[in-house]
Amino acid sequence: MIPWSLIDTATLPDGGDLRLKRRGAEFSIMLGTNELMNSRLSGSEEALARLTCARIADRPAPRLLIGGLGMGFTLRAALAACGPDAQIVVGELIPAVVDWARGPMAEIFAGSLDDPRVRIAVGDVRAMIDDRREKYDAILLDVDNGPEGLTVKANDRLYDGRGLGAAKAALNPGGVLSVWSSAPDARFTQRLRKAGFAVEETPVRANGRSGGARHMIWLATA
Secondary structure, three states, rough: OOOOEEEEEEEEEOOEEEEEEEEEOOOEEEEEEEEEOOOOOHHHHHHEEEEEHHOOOOOOOOEEEEEEOOHHHHHHHHHHHHOOOOOEEEEEEEEHHHHHOOOHHHHHHHHHHOOOOOOEOOHHHHHHHOOOOOOOEEEEEEEOOOOOOOOOHHHHHHHHHHHHHHHOOOOEEEEEEEEEEEEOHHHHHHHHHHHOOOOEEEEEEEOOOOOOOEEEEEEOOO
16 A cells, blocks of 8 residues: 655644645645545535525625635635636635645646636634624635634634624625534534524535535524
């Protein structure tokens, strides 16, 4: 078997490192011993975009905010699901992740970063949500392994009551907040409902129809 090789390392604001590794044509992004994503497993991240876009399909020029660039699975699925007048902002906290997308993983991204519908914003997605000059039809969050800070502890602010209230305020009427998680979380469902969202919990598989681990997507309508 081909061994993994370390391509690059990025230091996180709270300390610790993200590591980009490669084995043949396969990529992995690691945080400590946790594999955050793997280029072979894209089904649930694609479902995050597909399910969200289906709920705003009646909007001719939807505006989306995607929290977390990752390996671009959600972005590419959103581009495929949205029409030519969509606008998609991708908020990515770690500059190196954007560099990886344009560098060693460029083949995976398949030119999606250069699509005229896309704008990459390096920074805290919570600050983008708080910017009252911007309104969105959908906010898609895949910045952690679930509704709590993992890569950066400050991400907890996205999922607490105040953060959910900010997300609701940043959505146009009937807009959707979608959150990806590696597992269910009943308390998060309750927080969403308390924040005034109509909530749908949708189990998905890590590799789509091919199976894989069971993940969870919350679709919360404002």
